[in-house]
Amino acid sequence: MKSDRSLVGWLAAPAVFYLTIVYALPLTWLLARSMMGPEGFSLVLFEEFLGDPFSWRVIGNTLRIAGMVTILCLLIGYPVAFALARARGVVQVVLLAAIILPLSIGVVVKAFAWQIVLRRDGVVSQFLVGIGVWSEPQRLLFTEIGLVVGAANVFLPFMILPIYSVVKLIDPRLMEAGATLGVSPVSRFFRILFPLTLPGIVSGLAFVFSLAVSMFVIPSLLIGDRFQTLATLTGRSFLLMRNEALGSVTATVLLVLAVAIVLISSLLARRVGRFA
Amino acid sequence: MTHTPHLFGRRSFTATLGLGSLALAAPRVARAQTREIVIGGAAxxxxxxxTHVQSAFERKYNCRLTFEGTRSLVNLEKMQKNKDRPYVSVVQMDDPVMILAVREGLLEPITAARAPNLARLKPGTVHMDGMWANYLQPWQGIAFNTNVLRTAPQSWTEMFEARFKSRIIVPSLQNTEGLPNLFMMAHLVTGKPMAEAYKDIDAAFAGLRRLKPNLLTAYSQMPQAFSLMEQGEAHMIIGALSSFGMQRRLDGAPVGMVAPREGIFPVPSGIAVVKGGPNQDLAFAYVNELLGAEIQNRIAPPTFALPTNLDAQTPPGMPSGVTVHPIDWAFVAENRTAWVQRWDREMAL
Known part of the structure; x- marks a missing residue:
C-alpha cells in the first residue's frame, strides 16, 4: 500500500521538474533581483517605487481595468453559462464552439479586430449614432472603455467555462423543490442557485482577474503607451529601458497583488457560501 | 564454390563508413577554406x-557573410554575452544603442586607414571619434492620409490646429523615432534655431502638452499607427519614418510623406566593427563598402533613405534642399530615462 502511494507520487515528478525549471527558478531569481539594492539585500527599490505617486497611479490603472474587465465578463458570462448548461443537442454544440473556438485566435489578431470595430466609423459607433445615443461618432479607440470591452471579449471564455462546469452539475429538481415550498423565483435564485454556483464564479473571477491584471499585448494595442499598467511598465523596463531593477519590482508588485486578490476573493466566496 | 560478397560485410561496411565520413566532412572542409563574418543587424x-550587398561582397572578397537580423538591443546583448569570444564581426544598430556599446568597450574604432570611405562621409555622420558611422539616413517627417488631406502639410506647426482634434499619432518616447519630436517641439515653442533650442526640454514638454487634445495615441508599434492612418481614424503621423511611409505609398496605400519647411531628422542607421570579432580585415572591408558610394547608390532607393557618402546620389523622390537636423545622441543617452519618466507623467491619458 505504502509503495503504491510513493509510486503515485513519482508520477508528478516530470511536472515538478518542469515547473521548477521554467517557473520556480525564474520566479526566485525575479524576487531576489527585486530585493537587490545598491548596497546588497534591501527593500529600498520597493520604497522608491511605492514612494512615487505615479506608481500608485499605475497600480490604480491596473486594478481598475482588471476589475472592470472581470465584472463585465461575469455579467455577460453568468447567463451564458446557464444557457450553455441548459441547452441540449446541436444548440449546445454550437454554443460551446462559439465560446471555445475564439480561443484559437491570437490575442494580437483580436486586438486588431477590435481596433476596426471601435473606430469612429466602426460598427459600435455607427450603431450608437443610429439608435440616437450619440449625435455624432465618438472616439472609442484608445480609451478605457475600448480597452475593457476588447479585453472582456478575449477573457470571456475563462469566466463562462468554470461557471458552466458547476451549473451543469446542479440538480434542476432543487429549484422545483423550492417552488413547491412556495419560494419566489428571485429568492430561489439567490438562496438556492447562486450559492451553488459560487465555486464556479470564484474560479472564473480568479482566472479572468489574473489574466486581466497581467495583460500586456491588449493594452499596448487598444489604449497605447499613454496608459501604463504594471504589466506594460514591467515589459518596457525589461525590453526597452534595460532597467531590470524597476522591472523586477513592478513584476513582484503585480504578482503580490494578483495572488492577494485571488486569495481574498476565494475566502470571501467561502464565507458568502457558508451564510447563503 | 563461388564467394558471394556479403552486403554488410566488414570491408564494405568500412568502405561505406569512410565514404560517408568524407561526404559529411566535405562541406566543412570547403567552408574552412572560405572565411566568414557574421553581421548583426535589424531584421x-x-x-x-x-539583394544588394551579400553576393557582391562575397564575390569580391571570396568570403561568406551571415546576417543575423534582430533588434539593436538584442545585438548589444549578443556582444555583451560574448565579450571574451565575440562571434559577430560587424553590427548595424541604432545610434543610441551604439552609445551603450561604446560605453561598454565593445567596439573597435573605424579609421580612414582601415575604411577609406570614412573620409567621404557627410558632416555629422561619424560619431564618437569614429566608433561608428552612419551608412544611410532614412528620415523622419510627417506622414498623412492622402484621402483626407488633399494638400500636404507644409509645416510641423499644423499638428496643433483644431481640425486635427484626436487625429494625430506620434511615436512613443520609448521608441527611438519618438525623440526627434521632442527637439522639434523645443524649436517650435522657443522659436530659436534648432541648435540652440533642442536642449530646452521644458519647452519641448510644453509643446507636447499643447498637442494632447489632438493626440489619438502614441504608438509603440509602427504598423499599427500606419494602419490607423490609412483607415482614416488618424490623419497624420508626426515624426513618421520615410522607410515605412514611402514603402506604404508604393504598396498603394493612401499615404503621403512630406518634409516640412522647418526640416527633417535623420534616422540613426549606424555601422560599427565589434572589438575582437573574427576576421577584422573583412569586417573593415564590409564597413568600407557600406560607407562607399557604390553600395549606397544601390541601397538608398529601396530603403527610401538619404545616402551619407558625398559622392552618392540622392534617390529620386527624396527631399532635397531641406534642412536635416542632426541629433545629439550623447545628450539623448544621458537623459532618455528621465524624459520617458516625464512623458509617462505629463502625457498620460
Whole structure:
C-alpha cells in the first residue's frame, strides 16, 4: 500500500521538474533581483517605487481595468453559462464552439479586430449614432472603455467555462423543490442557485482577474503607451529601458497583488457560501 | 564454390563508413577554406542586404557573410554575452544603442586607414571619434492620409490646429523615432534655431502638452499607427519614418510623406566593427563598402533613405534642399530615462 502511494507520487515528478525549471527558478531569481539594492539585500527599490505617486497611479490603472474587465465578463458570462448548461443537442454544440473556438485566435489578431470595430466609423459607433445615443461618432479607440470591452471579449471564455462546469452539475429538481415550498423565483435564485454556483464564479473571477491584471499585448494595442499598467511598465523596463531593477519590482508588485486578490476573493466566496 | 560478397560485410561496411565520413566532412572542409563574418543587424535590413550587398561582397572578397537580423538591443546583448569570444564581426544598430556599446568597450574604432570611405562621409555622420558611422539616413517627417488631406502639410506647426482634434499619432518616447519630436517641439515653442533650442526640454514638454487634445495615441508599434492612418481614424503621423511611409505609398496605400519647411531628422542607421570579432580585415572591408558610394547608390532607393557618402546620389523622390537636423545622441543617452519618466507623467491619458 505504502509503495503504491510513493509510486503515485513519482508520477508528478516530470511536472515538478518542469515547473521548477521554467517557473520556480525564474520566479526566485525575479524576487531576489527585486530585493537587490545598491548596497546588497534591501527593500529600498520597493520604497522608491511605492514612494512615487505615479506608481500608485499605475497600480490604480491596473486594478481598475482588471476589475472592470472581470465584472463585465461575469455579467455577460453568468447567463451564458446557464444557457450553455441548459441547452441540449446541436444548440449546445454550437454554443460551446462559439465560446471555445475564439480561443484559437491570437490575442494580437483580436486586438486588431477590435481596433476596426471601435473606430469612429466602426460598427459600435455607427450603431450608437443610429439608435440616437450619440449625435455624432465618438472616439472609442484608445480609451478605457475600448480597452475593457476588447479585453472582456478575449477573457470571456475563462469566466463562462468554470461557471458552466458547476451549473451543469446542479440538480434542476432543487429549484422545483423550492417552488413547491412556495419560494419566489428571485429568492430561489439567490438562496438556492447562486450559492451553488459560487465555486464556479470564484474560479472564473480568479482566472479572468489574473489574466486581466497581467495583460500586456491588449493594452499596448487598444489604449497605447499613454496608459501604463504594471504589466506594460514591467515589459518596457525589461525590453526597452534595460532597467531590470524597476522591472523586477513592478513584476513582484503585480504578482503580490494578483495572488492577494485571488486569495481574498476565494475566502470571501467561502464565507458568502457558508451564510447563503 | 563461388564467394558471394556479403552486403554488410566488414570491408564494405568500412568502405561505406569512410565514404560517408568524407561526404559529411566535405562541406566543412570547403567552408574552412572560405572565411566568414557574421553581421548583426535589424531584421528589416535582410531584404536589401541579400539583394544588394551579400553576393557582391562575397564575390569580391571570396568570403561568406551571415546576417543575423534582430533588434539593436538584442545585438548589444549578443556582444555583451560574448565579450571574451565575440562571434559577430560587424553590427548595424541604432545610434543610441551604439552609445551603450561604446560605453561598454565593445567596439573597435573605424579609421580612414582601415575604411577609406570614412573620409567621404557627410558632416555629422561619424560619431564618437569614429566608433561608428552612419551608412544611410532614412528620415523622419510627417506622414498623412492622402484621402483626407488633399494638400500636404507644409509645416510641423499644423499638428496643433483644431481640425486635427484626436487625429494625430506620434511615436512613443520609448521608441527611438519618438525623440526627434521632442527637439522639434523645443524649436517650435522657443522659436530659436534648432541648435540652440533642442536642449530646452521644458519647452519641448510644453509643446507636447499643447498637442494632447489632438493626440489619438502614441504608438509603440509602427504598423499599427500606419494602419490607423490609412483607415482614416488618424490623419497624420508626426515624426513618421520615410522607410515605412514611402514603402506604404508604393504598396498603394493612401499615404503621403512630406518634409516640412522647418526640416527633417535623420534616422540613426549606424555601422560599427565589434572589438575582437573574427576576421577584422573583412569586417573593415564590409564597413568600407557600406560607407562607399557604390553600395549606397544601390541601397538608398529601396530603403527610401538619404545616402551619407558625398559622392552618392540622392534617390529620386527624396527631399532635397531641406534642412536635416542632426541629433545629439550623447545628450539623448544621458537623459532618455528621465524624459520617458516625464512623458509617462505629463502625457498620460
Amino acid at each position: 528589416s535590413h535582410k531584404p536589401w542586404f541579400e
